[in-house]
Amino acid sequence: MPTLTPDEWQALALSLKVSFWATALSLPVGLLTALVLARGTFRGKSILNGLVHLPLILPPVVTGYLLLLTFGRRGPVGAFLDANFGIVFSFRWTGAALAAAVMAFPLMVRAIRLSIEAVDARLEDAAGTLGANRLWTFVIVTLPLILPGVIAGAILAFAKAMGEFGATITFVSSIPGETRTLPAAIYGYTQVPGGQPQAMRLTLIAVAVAMTALIASEFVARRVARRIRDG
Amino acid sequence: MSLDVRLRHAFGSFILDVDFTAPAGVTALFGRSGAGKTTVVNAVAGLLRPAEGRIVVDGATLLDTARGVDVPKHRRRIGYVFQEGRLFPHLSVRQNLAFGGWFAPRTAPQPDFGQVVALLGIAGLLDRSPGLLSGGEKQRVAIGRALLSAPRMLLMDEPLAALDEERKAEILPYLERLRDETRVPILYVSHAVAEVARLATTVVALKDGRVARIGAAADVLSDAGAAPLFGPTEAGAVIGARVLRHDPDGLSELAAGGGRLLLPWVAAAPGTTLRVRIHARDVIVALRQPEAISALNVLPAVVAQIGGGEGPAVDLSLICGPDRVLARITRRSLIALDLAPGRPCFAILKSVALEGRESGETTAAFRAEDR
Amino acid sequence: MRPPRHRQLLAALLALCVTAAPPASAQDVMIFAAASLKTALDGVAAAWSAETGSEAVVSYAASSALARQIEAGAPADVFISADLDWMDYLASWGLIDPDTRRTLLSNRIVLIAAGTDAPPVEIAPGFGLAALLGEGRLAMADVDAVPAGRYGKAALETLGVWGNVESRIAETENVRAALAFVALGEAPYGIVYATDANAEDNVTIVGTFPEDSHPPIRYPVALTADTANPAAADFLEFLGAAPARALFEAQGFTVLDPTDADAHAG
Numbered sequence: 001m002p003t004l005t006p007d008e009w010q011a012l013a014l015s016l017k018v019s020f021w022a023t024a025l026s027l028p029v030g031l032l033t034a035l036v037l038a039r040g041t042f043r044g045k046s047i048l049n050g051l052v053h054l055p056l057i058l059p060p061v062v063t064g065y066l067l068l069l070t071f072g073r074r075g076p077v078g079a080f081l082d083a084n085f086g087i088v089f090s091f092r093w094t095g096a097a098l099a100a101a102v103m104a105f106p107l108m109v110r111a112i113r114l115s116i117e118a119v120d121a122r123l124e125d126a127a128g129t130l131g132a133n134r135l136w137t138f139v140i141v142t143l144p145l146i147l148p149g150v151i152a153g154a155i156l157a158f159a160k161a162m163g164e165f166g167a168t169i170t171f172v173s174s175i176p177g178e179t180r181t182l183p184a185a186i187y188g189y190t191q192v193p194g195g196q197p198q199a200m201r202l203t204l205i206a207v208a209v210a211m212t213a214l215i216a217s218e219f220v221a222r223r224v225a226r227r228i229r230d231g
Numbered sequence: 232m233s234l235d236v237r238l239r240h241a242f243g244s245f246i247l248d249v250d251f252t253a254p255a256g257v258t259a260l261f262g263r264s265g266a267g268k269t270t271v272v273n274a275v276a277g278l279l280r281p282a283e284g285r286i287v288v289d290g291a292t293l294l295d296t297a298r299g300v301d302v303p304k305h306r307r308r309i310g311y312v313f314q315e316g317r318l319f320p321h322l323s324v325r326q327n328l329a330f331g332g333w334f335a336p337r338t339a340p341q342p343d344f345g346q347v348v349a350l351l352g353i354a355g356l357l358d359r360s361p362g363l364l365s366g367g368e369k370q371r372v373a374i375g376r377a378l379l380s381a382p383r384m385l386l387m388d389e390p391l392a393a394l395d396e397e398r399k400a401e402i403l404p405y406l407e408r409l410r411d412e413t414r415v416p417i418l419y420v421s422h423a424v425a426e427v428a429r430l431a432t433t434v435v436a437l438k439d440g441r442v443a444r445i446g447a448a449a450d451v452l453s454d455a456g457a458a459p460l461f462g463p464t465e466a467g468a469v470i471g472a473r474v475l476r477h478d479p480d481g482l483s484e485l486a487a488g489g490g491r492l493l494l495p496w497v498a499a500a501p502g503t504t505l506r507v508r509i510h511a512r513d514v515i516v517a518l519r520q521p522e523a524i525s526a527l528n529v530l531p532a533v534v535a536q537i538g539g540g541e542g543p544a545v546d547l548s549l550i551c552g553p554d555r556v557l558a559r560i561t562r563r564s565l566i567a568l569d570l571a572p573g574r575p576c577f578a579i580l581k582s583v584a585l586e587g588r589e590s591g592e593t594t595a596a597f598r599a600e601d602r
Numbered sequence: 603m604r605p606p607r608h609r610q611l612l613a614a615l616l617a618l619c620v621t622a623a624p625p626a627s628a629q630d631v632m633i634f635a636a637a638s639l640k641t642a643l644d645g646v647a648a649a650w651s652a653e654t655g656s657e658a659v660v661s662y663a664a665s666s667a668l669a670r671q672i673e674a675g676a677p678a679d680v681f682i683s684a685d686l687d688w689m690d691y692l693a694s695w696g697l698i699d700p701d702t703r704r705t706l707l708s709n710r711i712v713l714i715a716a717g718t719d720a721p722p723v724e725i726a727p728g729f730g731l732a733a734l735l736g737e738g739r740l741a742m743a744d745v746d747a748v749p750a751g752r753y754g755k756a757a758l759e760t761l762g763v764w765g766n767v768e769s770r771i772a773e774t775e776n777v778r779a780a781l782a783f784v785a786l787g788e789a790p791y792g793i794v795y796a797t798d799a800n801a802e803d804n805v806t807i808v809g810t811f812p813e814d815s816h817p818p819i820r821y822p823v824a825l826t827a828d829t830a831n832p833a834a835a836d837f838l839e840f841l842g843a844a845p846a847r848a849l850f851e852a853q854g855f856t857v858l859d860p861t862d863a864d865a866h867a868g
Contacts, residue, residue: 028514074787129311131334191747
């Protein structure tokens with residue numbers, strides 16, 4: 001494997017950092033959303049479902065633009081967060097993480113929701129009759145049983161985040177060290193004549209990371225599922 | 232302790248409308264599939280909210296739609312044993328059992344883990360995973376788990392339905408012990424008359440969403456009017472009988488209220504009171520004491536009640552001493568023998584089935600005062 | 603001579619991902635044009651359609667991206683680039699018809715600020731751009747590939763300011779995206795074409811870069827080598843006609859006469 005230049009390392013390290021935080025912080029939200037969609041019965045459930053899947057269907061650039069309008073320096077949420085908590089997304093890796101998280105969210109929710117639906121709701125009823133309230137039932141019964149799905153969903157989201165480009169570049173542009181993730185770097189190199197070797201090297205790395213993540217996701221999910229089944 | 236259930240709920244065109252009060256002991260909720268039994272039990276457990284209803288267990292109001300009371304299921308303290316067991320697959324047997332204990336309120340009397348395990352004979356299974364247990368073992372663990380949640384009442388929804396005959400026979404004694412040795416009242420759903428006959432103190436018979444008959448087990452099972460609910464093959468009275476002695480030729484002699492009974496050797500010590508079941512189809516009615524017949528069990532009786540219906544067969548309820556026995560004969564014979572309430576006769580019992588043990592207490596409740 | 607296989611393949615993959623050329627019917631002309639031309643060229647294309655009855659379909663993107671797409675075989679009839687280098691690049695691969703090439707327009711680059719009444723900035727050697735930016739960023743198109751970015755970088759280098767602001771740049775895919783960042787207030791300042799600033803109400807031109815601080819901004823236009831569309835040549839002619847000139851000048855472009863120095867490398 002040929003060695004990487006400092007610029008290439010920077011892009012790779014930034015991608016890993018952005019994807020990690022995007023996945024880690026959206027996991028609780030994704031879990032809650034999947035739970036609500038799987039077990040909830042309320043008006044507007046299909047609207048929620050639609051919203052969750054929107055990033056999957058909208059062109060990434062549109063999603064990026066919407067993020068820019070909402071979380072940018074002058075956007076309603078962005079300005080509020082900056083003024084009250086000092087959280088800034090504009091042109092920062094936090095913005096890249098937000099874009100990656102939003103784009104990966106539907107995949108995460110889908111995977112977790114499927115695994116929740118696979119848990120026999122009657123087991124949850126049984127836990128209820130034994131005195132466990134909804135929270136305890138979730139923690140002791142549901143969560144361990146959906147763990148394979150949660151892990152698979154997280155890894156899938158991580159892989160998607162690693163590959164996120166359109167929304168990121170529209171929202172926070174491409175700033176080396178801050179928002180120039182692996183895909184943005186690859187794109188940049190292809191735009192410059194003579195940038196092919198770098199682009200190719202980074203592409204191979206991106207493919208390797210994605211394949212590793214997907215294989216690991218499968219492996220972990222199967223291991224955990226087997227352990228639960230056999231006790 | 233009592234169970235007070237009144238509810239009304241509609242499923243499409245099927246309307247469930249029940250109203251009954253049951254005393255302590257095992258209350259069997261009997262009926263055909265679709266009669267509404269599981270709905271009633273789910274409503275008591277809090278898994279289903281009926282359109283209208285009022286459920287009071289041991290003085291505690293769990294549901295009262297009129298006053299907006301609906302205690303959530305995790306606070307009702309009703310132990311539920313499901314048909315499929317529903318053990319948590321990712322926890323060991325020990326952890327499944329302990330689960331109930333984790334959420335039992337501190338103020339409730341804590342059942343003793345060792346005692347429950349001994350009662351159900353599951354000591355050897357504690358470290359196994361639920362996936363590796365047989366059906367009967369799973370059910371026993373499920374019962375133990377429900378007991379350990381210190382419930383004020385146990386619900387059992389056809390707990391033996393998914394088991395084969397051998398497993399059923401294996402568990403029934405444990406259920407009898409449950410009935411006799413714990414103070415916990417049980418609402419037992421079943422469509423199997425044999426189970427009801429063996430275990431029930433009180434029977435609530437449901438038909439088409441309504442309570443068709445309610446009363447002490449002995450009364451309901453020997454009621455000629457209620458016999459159609461149980462079907463021609465299964466209808467039959469249960470009576471208590473005390474073992475007197477075991478004869479060397481392989482027969483045991485028992486004393487029932489209305490006479491002596493001889494059964495093939497019974498594995499119980501003299502003095503033990505047992506529950507015997509007499510299928511209606513196994514009873515022949517004679518006007519005179521028969522001579523020179525092979526049947527050994529002949530009890531003098533008086534016709535008490537003739538069942539309704541128009542078919543070729545008819546059910547009779549006969550009084551034999553303090554007990555009642557159900558007989559199923561042809562209408563032709565009914566007319567030919569001119570049987571009517573008050574007519575003395577003889578009940579010839581072709582076969583007597585042994586159903587199980589009777590504890591002193593249950594026998595007392597079982598033989599209701601109002602005869 | 604065609605570019606080597608692997609370059610074509612990579613360029614093709616990218617072309618798929620970035621912008622898809624909309625399908626065109628027989629008499630329609632497919633034009634690839636630099637993003638900065640959007641407002642003016644839309645008008646010109648509409649005028650041409652009204653006159654001839656044929657459809658002029660324009661795909662706008664950074665000149666770099668468009669050149670890549672043409673290299674990969676995108677079905678463009680006409681290419682208008684924002685700098686000479688990308689046209690030269692395609693010419694070197696024989697992808698444009700050299701006889702149809704001419705330099706169409708000229709432009710200026712300006713420093714813009716967010717809002718409608720920002721104070722003017724004196725653009726002189728060593729001017730305090732870094733101080734002006736403060737915590738914010740300077741929005742510019744990609745400084746290595748996109749013409750507007752390259753001109754901007756050249757200007758800042760000439761003025762001796764590049765070193766101070768190099769780490770404060772927010773690079774975008776094309777010049778219009780940089781314009782959008784400033785218009786939204788996301789970036790306090792940006793470097794775009796004068797014509798872009800004219801097209802956008804929410805920015806103010808606070809200074810114009812001296813023409814000698816960067817290579818001359820030239821917009822060459824040519825027919826692609828593969829085009830067999832007779833209407834394309836007609837459109838090319840129309841670009842030099844009076845109505846088109848008026849539209850370009852209204853946006854702030856300088857229209858060059860065909861006799862003006864067509865400074866291009868072979």
